Amino acid sequence: MLKLNPHYAELKDSYLFRRIAEKTRLWQEAHPGEKLLRMGIGDVSQPLCSAVIEALHAAVEDQASMERFHGYLPENGLPEFREAVAAHYGTRGVRIEAEEVFVSSGASDELGDILDLFAPESPALIMEPAYPAYVDATVIAGRRILRLPARREEDFAPLPPEGEAPGLIYLCSPNNPTGAVFSREKLRAWVDYASAAGAVILFDAAYEAFIEEPELPRSIFEIEGARRCAIEICSLSKTAGFTGTRLGYTVIPKELERGGSSLHAMWIRNRTTKTNGVSYLLQKAGIAVFSPEGQTQTKACIGIYKQNARTLMSALEGTGLWYCGGKNAPYLWVSCPEGVGSWAFFDRLLNDLHIVATPGEGFGESGEGYIRFSTFGNPGDTEEAAGRLAKYLG
């Protein structure tokens, strides 16, 4: 008799975004024709930029051509894509070899897959509030979780804890959901901690493109010693609007070893065994993102979301509600009014203002009392939402 993975049964009942979707659907059914202002899930609203669109059309034509048709690609990525990513790191002074870059279908997919490299025995440290998939993927792997509550007093960017040493450490900076960004000093403390413990940091840099302040690190590899203790997982979802197009990349330094085994070599073996690479079309789109035109255009698009953030921040200023994020991250993390729980505040925003946000509790217990606003909506909706919030809460 086949034995199933027993850990699925240990997962909590409902995945956050599905629960929000369900509540939203019920509201919409009860209020047909009324417009919802969706600021819940961090999904982009702006179309792909023209450099990417042109590259995609050209790649499609390649696939129509006998001479330029591409079949199986190298599992780890097209050399041209890997070189474009490495060169992009180079522009910020971070030296990465092209061979250390692995193409992926996005950060979420990669965070699921990469756990295959690790035995389930070593516990994982997860800072909470956290992206729910960190917790769920860790539970599915049968790995113990060491929870580290991130608190307002430390700007939601805590230092490493005392106590049991983890094997894996999830860090997300800029943080989803709080928008907190690790300073260089704090990130150095984490690298030193992981190095001393022999742990590996999974550094989720999906939101790095939103960092404005030049002194804040956008890659963990800006920190001395990180090449021996960290894997960086990136995505074009938020950088270039690829949430529905799907492409990402992962950097595994060649120096990263544990117990004499190279994680770089293991990941090559994993990819060549368990995948046949990522679509030619999508990799060509990714190369276009890193072209000069692609960089100019994607930065202009990020500027739209940054303006959304400023619109919301202005609206919140007058309400007396504490918040953080928005400056170096595409999320605002807002304290609920005194005595109101985060699901209760969610319901109030939905029913009274027709705004969908994300209740902080969905990101773990320490998110209770907060709500997250995404700044990825279209500017018109964001302005309308900001106006309603200012009036209602002011």
Place this chain on the structure above:
Amino acid sequence: MLKLNPHYAELKDSYLFRRIAEKTRLWQEAHPGEKLLRMGIGDVSQPLCSAVIEALHAAVEDQASMERFHGYLPENGLPEFREAVAAHYGTRGVRIEAEEVFVSSGASDELGDILDLFAPESPALIMEPAYPAYVDATVIAGRRILRLPARREEDFAPLPPEGEAPGLIYLCSPNNPTGAVFSREKLRAWVDYASAAGAVILFDAAYEAFIEEPELPRSIFEIEGARRCAIEICSLSKTAGFTGTRLGYTVIPKELERGGSSLHAMWIRNRTTKTNGVSYLLQKAGIAVFSPEGQTQTKACIGIYKQNARTLMSALEGTGLWYCGGKNAPYLWVSCPEGVGSWAFFDRLLNDLHIVATPGEGFGESGEGYIRFSTFGNPGDTEEAAGRLAKYLG
């Protein structure tokens, strides 16, 4: 200290196709300018059909448009894609609900991911010669392998064995590498065997579109009882030339349960946790494959590969070498000349005829003494290879 997955260290040294690529590269370097006829890896040579190309261009335009832009998609697949696949099964009399269809990035990717549903304790039965990734993914999962040698006497399509019952059963029909196809009676014996043992069959149907004889099953769900013991994993790689474009689908029936848990429900949870779905562009391409034009065009393309198979079969007829496959599968499985090992025959074909084939031993010990020819090359190369083989072996 982090513990790595110890099973990577148990993998055999080199993945078959990488070894072939390396030998081929060395030959090419030593013979610059000389043309190699590549019939090794099963990679397609014909471009995507026009229905797919049109759908891709239109989907790219959607991603350029403010009104039609698509962000995150349902993780399990676009409803339109799932319905198209279910309807396609319907045309062959197999009733599948759209909700039982899950989009994937291809069969190889899915075969890696889906093992997450199963605890490592139960052994997996693998028929050999086998697609090497079955073995490697099973080793990585720390699962014991029960090897079932497939022999010429039983047309490389063996019946279930006596002895220890497996938990998982890999079946591939039409088979890679042998081209063998299970008859309805044999497949029924496997379904009955799995049902009695409480095992789950992973049915790899990547080559189903190559079956010519109408009495042969193209889906395991043509067999009574399979909905309670099988998962079918399909791909558009060979059906529609998507090896470099990447798209597939998996069917998990709602009746499939073990120990009170629904594998269908578990896979929904897996996908919503560990992925953010498959690219909008690729799913629109997939929908086009199942349109009337797409079906006509992809069948015409398969006709080209089938003509390649006939060309090679004619050439082999005169050589006295035994072979199978080619009729209902895109591979020919050819006995090496008396006393010649499969890597030795590989080297001889490479050095003397400048033909790249795949040594049978690479698919497991019981593949020794055979070599595999792919029929996915372009017709001109295939005719040239057939001519050289006939002359050299005749």
